[in-house]
Amino acid sequence: MLRLRNSRVQEKLIAWSGLVVLLIFVFFPSFYLFSFVIRLWPSVYIEVFAHPILGDVYWKEMLRYLSLSLRLSLVTVVIDLLLGVPLAYLLVKRRFEFEGFLEDLTMLPLVIPTSGFGFATMLAWTASYSLPTLFGIRIGLDTVVPVIKIPLLMLIVHVALTFPYVVKTVSGALRDLKASYEVISSSLGAHPLTTFRKVTLPLILPSMFSGAVLALARSLGETGATMIVAGVSTTAPIAIVRWEFENKVAPAAFLGALLVALSLIIIVPTEYLLTPGKKGRRLLPKGLEARLIRLERSTPRSFALLRDTASLAFLMVIVVLPMLMLIYNSALYWASDPYTGRREGSILYQLFGPPRYWDVIMRALTTSLITATLSTLLSVYISILALFLIMRYNIGRFIRVLLKIPLVIPTSALGLSMILLWGPKGLHILNPGLWLIVLTHVVFSVPVIVETSVASYMEANLPIYEDTARSLGATFYDVMETITLPMIKRGIVAGSLLAFTHSLGETGATFIVMGDHTTIAPLIVNMVESLAIPSAIFSSLILIVLSFIMLAIMRKIVG
Amino acid sequence: MMPNIKIIDVHKRFGDVVALNGVTLDVRDGEYVCIIGPSGSGKSTLLKIIAGILKPDKGEIYFDDSLVNDIPIDKRGIGLVMQDILLFPHLNVWENITYSPLVRGLSPLLVDELGNEVIGYLDLALDKRMYPDELSRGAQQKVAIARALTAGPKILLLDEPLGSLDAQTAKEFRYELRRLVKDLKLTAIHITHNQEEAMSIADKVVVLRKGRIEQVGTPLELYTSPKTPFVCRFIGGEANFFEGSIESREGLNAIIKLKGGTLLRTQTDIPSGARVVVALRPEDISLTRRNNASFPGFNSLEGIIEEVHFLGPYLRYVVDTEEGLVIVRAKRSARFMKGEEVTLSFNVFHIFPYPKEGLRKAIAYE
Numbered sequence: 001m002l003r004l005r006n007s008r009v010q011e012k013l014i015a016w017s018g019l020v021v022l023l024i025f026v027f028f029p030s031f032y033l034f035s036f037v038i039r040l041w042p043s044v045y046i047e048v049f050a051h052p053i054l055g056d057v058y059w060k061e062m063l064r065y066l067s068l069s070l071r072l073s074l075v076t077v078v079i080d081l082l083l084g085v086p087l088a089y090l091l092v093k094r095r096f097e098f099e100g101f102l103e104d105l106t107m108l109p110l111v112i113p114t115s116g117f118g119f120a121t122m123l124a125w126t127a128s129y130s131l132p133t134l135f136g137i138r139i140g141l142d143t144v145v146p147v148i149k150i151p152l153l154m155l156i157v158h159v160a161l162t163f164p165y166v167v168k169t170v171s172g173a174l175r176d177l178k179a180s181y182e183v184i185s186s187s188l189g190a191h192p193l194t195t196f197r198k199v200t201l202p203l204i205l206p207s208m209f210s211g212a213v214l215a216l217a218r219s220l221g222e223t224g225a226t227m228i229v230a231g232v233s234t235t236a237p238i239a240i241v242r243w244e245f246e247n248k249v250a251p252a253a254f255l256g257a258l259l260v261a262l263s264l265i266i267i268v269p270t271e272y273l274l275t276p277g278k279k280g281r282r283l284l285p286k287g288l289e290a291r292l293i294r295l296e297r298s299t300p301r302s303f304a305l306l307r308d309t310a311s312l313a314f315l316m317v318i319v320v321l322p323m324l325m326l327i328y329n330s331a332l333y334w335a336s337d338p339y340t341g342r343r344e345g346s347i348l349y350q351l352f353g354p355p356r357y358w359d360v361i362m363r364a365l366t367t368s369l370i371t372a373t374l375s376t377l378l379s380v381y382i383s384i385l386a387l388f389l390i391m392r393y394n395i396g397r398f399i400r401v402l403l404k405i406p407l408v409i410p411t412s413a414l415g416l417s418m419i420l421l422w423g424p425k426g427l428h429i430l431n432p433g434l435w436l437i438v439l440t441h442v443v444f445s446v447p448v449i450v451e452t453s454v455a456s457y458m459e460a461n462l463p464i465y466e467d468t469a470r471s472l473g474a475t476f477y478d479v480m481e482t483i484t485l486p487m488i489k490r491g492i493v494a495g496s497l498l499a500f501t502h503s504l505g506e507t508g509a510t511f512i513v514m515g516d517h518t519t520i521a522p523l524i525v526n527m528v529e530s531l532a533i534p535s536a537i538f539s540s541l542i543l544i545v546l547s548f549i550m551l552a553i554m555r556k557i558v559g
Numbered sequence: 560m561m562p563n564i565k566i567i568d569v570h571k572r573f574g575d576v577v578a579l580n581g582v583t584l585d586v587r588d589g590e591y592v593c594i595i596g597p598s599g600s601g602k603s604t605l606l607k608i609i610a611g612i613l614k615p616d617k618g619e620i621y622f623d624d625s626l627v628n629d630i631p632i633d634k635r636g637i638g639l640v641m642q643d644i645l646l647f648p649h650l651n652v653w654e655n656i657t658y659s660p661l662v663r664g665l666s667p668l669l670v671d672e673l674g675n676e677v678i679g680y681l682d683l684a685l686d687k688r689m690y691p692d693e694l695s696r697g698a699q700q701k702v703a704i705a706r707a708l709t710a711g712p713k714i715l716l717l718d719e720p721l722g723s724l725d726a727q728t729a730k731e732f733r734y735e736l737r738r739l740v741k742d743l744k745l746t747a748i749h750i751t752h753n754q755e756e757a758m759s760i761a762d763k764v765v766v767l768r769k770g771r772i773e774q775v776g777t778p779l780e781l782y783t784s785p786k787t788p789f790v791c792r793f794i795g796g797e798a799n800f801f802e803g804s805i806e807s808r809e810g811l812n813a814i815i816k817l818k819g820g821t822l823l824r825t826q827t828d829i830p831s832g833a834r835v836v837v838a839l840r841p842e843d844i845s846l847t848r849r850n851n852a853s854f855p856g857f858n859s860l861e862g863i864i865e866e867v868h869f870l871g872p873y874l875r876y877v878v879d880t881e882e883g884l885v886i887v888r889a890k891r892s893a894r895f896m897k898g899e900e901v902t903l904s905f906n907v908f909h910i911f912p913y914p915k916e917g918l919r920k921a922i923a924y925e
Contacts, residue, residue, distance in 0.1 A: 180645050183612050186632045187639040188659035188710045198662065202649045286667060293664050 011476050015393060018385030022399070022446070025382055029443050030406050032421045033257040033413060040250070047250035058251040061239070066258065069236040072150050073219035076158040080215045081208065083159070084166030087311040091167070092174040094308065104551050105319055110164045111498065111547045113505025115524040116540035118225025120322035121157050123329055123537075131321065141231030153229040158222060160318045162215035169211030173204040192304065193296040214408070217263050221410025224507025227525050237508055240412040244419070244512050253420065256413035263408040323544060330541050333534040347534040357535040361523065365542070368519040371434060372503040375441035376496050382442065383449035383495070384485070390450065391457060400454065403447040411508030414443060418513050432515030440513050441503040448502065449495035456491025457484075493557050501550045505543060563588050564609065564714065564746065569618030571604055571770075578604040579615070580770035586763075591740055591747045593757035595793070596767035597924035602750045603718055605767065609748060610716050611635050622714070635714075638707030638745075642719035644699045646691035652702055653687035659710035677705045680739070697728040704736075708743070715740060717749040721756065733760050754794055758782070766790050788911050791838045792922045799839040799885050802918060805831045814857075815910070819881035824857040827910045834913035836921070839905055841888040846876065849900040859904040860885065864895050878903060 037044055048058045091103055109117060124130055125139050132139045143152040177200065185195040223237040230238055236259055243252035330347065332338045337345025344353070351358040386403070390396035406414070418440045422430045430436045462484060469479045485492075507521040514522060520543060527536040564586040571579040578601045586592050594602045607613040609620060611632035620627050627635055646655050657674040665673070678687075681701055691699055700720060707715065720736065721729035737760040740747040751757050757764050758778040766773040766781065766789075774786045778794075785791035792798045803817040808831045815823040815835060829835055849861060862880035874894065876887045878901060885903060895901060914921035 178643065178645065180641055180643060181647065183610075183632065184639060184641070184645050185647075185658070185662070187610065187635075187637060188662065188706065189633045190658075190662035191633070194662045198658075199647055289661075290664070290667070293662055297664055 008476075011392075014385060015389050018382075018389040021382050022386050022389070025378075025439065025442050026406060026446050027402065029414065029417050029421055029439070030260070030409055032417045032426075033253055033260055036253050036417075036420050036426075037257045040253075044250045044254050047248075048254050058248075062236070062251065062255050062258070065234050065236040065239045065255070066262075068150070068233060069220055069259075070262075071148055072154060072158060072235065073216050075148055075150060075155060076162055076219045077212050077216045079155075079159050080163040080166045081212055083311070083314050084163045084211070085170055085208065086307050087163075087315060088167045088170035088174060090308050090311045092171050100555065102315070104548075104555065105315060106167050107164055107551065108319055108547065109161045110168075111501040111505070111551060113507070113521045113524070113540075113543040113547065114161060114222065114224035115228055115507045115521045115528075116505070116543040117161065117322065118157050118228035119524060119528055119536055119540045120326040120544070121160060121225070122153060122229050124322040124325040125153055125156065127325070127329075130325070131317070141229060151229070151231065151233045153231075154226060154233065154235075156318065157225045157229050158219045160322075161222060161225060162219050163318075165214040165218060166208065166211040169207045169214070170204055173207030174200075177203055191293075191296045191299065192301065193299055194293055197292070197296070213267055217267055217408030220259065220263060220266075221408065221413070221508070223410070223412045223509075223511070224505070224521060224525065227507070228528050237410045237412040240410070240416055241508065241511055244412075244416055249420070249425065252416055256410070256416045259410045259413050263410065264405060267404055267408050326537060326541050326544065329537045333537055337534075345534060347538050350532060350535045351538065355532070355535075357527075357532065357538075360518075361520070361535065361539050361542070364518050364520040364523040364539075367434065367437075367517050368504050368521070371437045371441060371517075371519060372500050375438045375445055375503050376500045378438065379442050379445035379449055379499055380492060380496055382446050383453060383492070386446065386450050387453050387457065387488075388480075390454060391462075400450070403450055405447075406443045407447050409444075411444075411506065412512060415440060415509030415512030418443070418509065423513070432513050433517045436513040436515070437510055437517065437519065440509050441499075441506060444506075444509075445499035445503060448499045449492060452495035452498065453488050453491040456488045456494075460487045462487055490557065494554060497550055497554045497557070501547050504546065504550075563623060564748070565619075565621035565624070566605075566609070567619045567621070569605070569608060569615045569620070571601075571608060571613065571615050577770050579608070582618070582767075582770070582772055584765060584772065584775065586746060586748060589741075589744055589746055591737055591749065591760060591762045592765060593749045593751060593761035593763075594765045594767055595751055595754055595757045596773075597793070598752060599769075599925065600767040601770040602752075602767050604770075606716055606718050606748065606750050609714075610637055610639055636710075636712055638704075638710055638712035638715045640700070640704055640707050640715065640717045640720045642722040644691075644696070644703050644723060646699055646703055646706070648691055651688050651690050652683075652685055652694070655691070655702055656687075656705045656709055658706060663710075673709045673711075677708045680708070680743070681705050696724050697732060700724060700732070704739070713745060715745045715747040717747060719750055719752070721751070721753075729756070736760065754796065758794070764794075766793060768793075785838075785909060788836050788838055788909075788914065788918065788922045791840075791909050791911075793924075795840055795842075797841050797886055799841065799844075800918060800922060801837045801839070801882050802834070802913070803837055804834050805829055807831055817882050819883070821860055821882055822857050823908070825908065825910060829910065829912055836911045836913055836918055838909040838911070839885075841875070841886045842873075843908070844885070844887045844889075844903050844905045846878075846887055846889050846893065846895060847902045847904070848895070849902045858906060859902055861900070861902055864897050864899045864901060867895070867897055 049056045051057065087106065091099070091106065125132060126141065130139070139152060141151065141153060144150065145152050145155060181199050181203070182195050185199045186192070190198070221237055223241060226235055227238055227241070234242070236255055240252050240256050243255070333345070333347045335346050335348055336343050343349050349355070351361070386399065390400050418436060419432060420426045422436060422439060423432060430439070465483050465487065466479050469483045474482065505521050507525060510519050511522045511525070518526070520539060524536050524539050524543070527539065566582060566584040569579050569582045582605060594605060596602045604613065608615050611627070611630060615628070622635070647658065650658065653674065656677060657670050660670040660673045681704065683701060683705060685694070685698060685702070691702070694702065721732055724732060733756055749761070761778060763775065764778055764781055765775050768789055774781060774790045781790060781794045785794060788800060801817045803815045803823070805827070806814040806816040806822070811826040811828060813825055813827050813829070813831070815825060815837060817823065817837065823837065860880045860882060862878040862885065864876055865879045865884065866877040868875040873888050873890055876889065876895065878885045878887055880903065887903060
């Protein structure tokens with residue numbers, strides 16, 4: 001009896017400490033900007049809306065930046081869906097060699113350091129020997145898509161960095177979807193296109209939607225790669241970084257709060273509304289339906305080949321091409337600047353010559369590895385506590401939804417929030433530097449690890465085993481140690497690796513909180529801005545190779 | 560004109576696993592054929608190849624003497640019904656049933672007509688606006704069959720169609736299914752692992768094992784003259800197997816000596832001296848109380864009742880004899896108690912040459 005009571009007490013203790021830790025390390029930082037803005041509202045109001053000299057210039061700028069961010073993310077999502085769904089289809093339905101490799105390529109933008117990738121994309125599209133120039137088209141940072149008025153390169157980078165979310169959720173849904181539905185539809189005489197429209201699409205719609213929401217939020221907050229290709233345009237996250245550096249805290253915090261609020265408005269309702277969509281409504285009038293079917297029936301079956309080819313081409317252009325360009329450029333810049341022929345413009349000179357970039361890169365890489373390791377370890381610890389809370393208590397579902405929020409908070413807003421909360425301008429517990437980076441990365445690492453662990457918890461049908469173990473006399477602690485943790489180990493490991501790579505490549509938030517402890521991803525932005533292109537090429541290459549290795553490890557462990 | 564189906568030397572493998580290893584089969588017009596076999600025997604693979612879901616590695620499929628190997632599933636004129644039922648969850652009953660005419664581009668008038676006609680056939684007393692998850696499993700499967708019928712198939716392919724229904728519903732439904740196929744003059748191929756289901760509705764039963772056809776015949780043929788120990792065990796449920804050898808033979812009359820020394824008198828053409836397997840169905844054995852007057856002769860065994868199981872219409876006994884444990888099924892009228900001494904006597908038994916792979920392997924389900 002005593003044993004049982006002890007076990008109850010243990011359980012309660014763990015649940016409470018889980019809640020407290022989550023509040024301190026994840027939720028406070030996520031929401032702190034709101035409280036900051038509200039607390040200092042009078043001064044924020046004066047700065048933003050009624051500045052004695054500038055008037056409401058900041059507010060007008062904000063609206064402009066937000067408008068660009070919103071337009072950009074909406075268009076990005078539309079393109080993501082148009083290109084991502086066929087690609088997911090290809091990955092799931094077709095059986096071919098190098099399937100795993102192709103999937104890795106698709107997921108690469110999720111783990112790749114964004115600044116490195118942004119730089120590679122810039123090289124691939126704007127360099128004088130780039131693909132567009134082959135066709136006699138010149139693309140620059142200032143090239144703007146007409147009508148929607150979005151800088152082209154920005155759009156390309158955002159699509160590349162967000163389409164994996166759509167591919168990932170849609171291919172997951174396609175895998176879960178019984179292929180037999182499509183077989184049945186075919187046996188009933190439906191053309192493949194009709195089958196897709198009338199059977200597959202309605203059944204994967206919820207996943208498409210949630211993938212799109214993730215992509216939208218990610219695009220809304222993207223900082224690292226956007227900074228590199230931004231040129232003269234400014235998105236909201238970039239404005240936050242800039243204002244923070246210019247010490248204009250009030251407008252930065254206000255814009256940050258707006259961005260967070262925007263992300264919340266998008267994600268929270270969808271999380272609650274997204275029950276697997278069943279009962280479809282007739283969307284099309286009968287006449288149109290009949291005409292569509294006739295059109296579909298007259299489509300030759302070779303369209304599938306066209307679709308697959310187009311998907312592959314898209315993947316090549318948007319993901320592979322930048323990588324290849326990076327490798328090509330490393331070779332080009334290795335010993336001398338290819339244009340001037342000057343040795344000073346070479347990678348070797350910049351690394352080992354007087355600029356001594358090698359030391360800078362190595363120091364930044366070390367800092368990155370240390371912070372990534374520390375934040376991942378800390379996050380694993382917090383995640384296990386949180387996981388327990390989520391699986392065993394009623395508030396779990398609510399916490400799980402709340403944990404989606406740090407994933408969609410614009411990283412620069414998060415960085416700002418961290419520095420205002422823990423830094424000299426707030427509680428003054430930490431100065432910008434290594435430990436503040438670690439705490440910042442914990443905020444977005446915990447949700448990643450929790451999500452993958454919860455997934456494997458559900459998949460393994462753990463409650464049954466846990467109850468069985470308990471009925472055999474195991475205490476709460478025994479169950480955790482012998483059943484729960486071993487069975488969700490893979491989920492935790494997968495999440496940790498994701499968190500680790502994410503931490504390694506994080507740019508937007510790190511930029512604000514790193515102080516003198518520069519990590520590798522922001523370093524690349526700095527190099528590009530100070531025009532140390534050869535060093536930027538080299539560092540990007542290192543980062544991308546690193547993330548490839550991480551992906552390979554992940555594939556090996558998770559299967 | 561109803562189609563006949565010809566399957567000629569079909570092979571299929573998945574990696575190292577051989578699913579089908581040279582299957583040849585004829586299905587006549589309007590026949591109701593059941594394919595049975597243990598799990599992993601290749602029956603679903605065979606159905607999928609006939610449907611056009613899978614391509615055979617080798618071999619040909621003919622519908623009405625025309626080769627259909629390269630004809631895609633939507634052009635084969637088949638109706639497919641699966642164990643998982645697979646009604647489209649986002650469409651209601653009516654939309655499910657009229658799916659086929661709609662997607663084949665028929666006129667709305669024809670779509671409605673076909674839907675109503677099929678609902679009439681199946682006697683579906685349902686609210687057509689209900690969604691699949693609001694129906695019972697039995698009703699769902701009926702709707703799935705209705706949906707397959709509106710495609711106007713000549714061949715109905717049924718993959719464990721009753722597998723997900725509860726036992727009672729499945730039992731009633733199987734006769735309805737046969738009636739429907741016969742009324743509509745369809746050709747049906749029905750896959751099941753339930754031999755009783757197959758026996759009760761099929762014109763012809765195909766026993767599949769390890770990717771090969773073990774035997775084809777009417778249910779009666781399979782029951783009365785199984786060609787292998789496996790068919791003997793699979794058809795009819797349980798069987799007792801004994802090892803022995805032909806002791807002597809004169810013409811067709813032979814005497815078999817079992818391992819435990821029991822002598823059997825029977826008819827066979829297996830040569831003298833050969834090892835054999837003798838199969839004995841539990842329902843072909845009669846039990847009598849042993850009395851001292853009885854004389855141990857041919858075709859009988861003595862034993863002690865080990866276990867008694869009450870199975871409703873009959874009792875199942877496990878009897879310990881010199882030849883090992885023997886299962887006996889007997890009417891309820893004569894009851895024996897555990898520990899009672901009994902005599903088992905029998906006439907009809909099946910004799911097979913001793914299989915090369917050994918008896919245990921020859922009758923294994925896996």
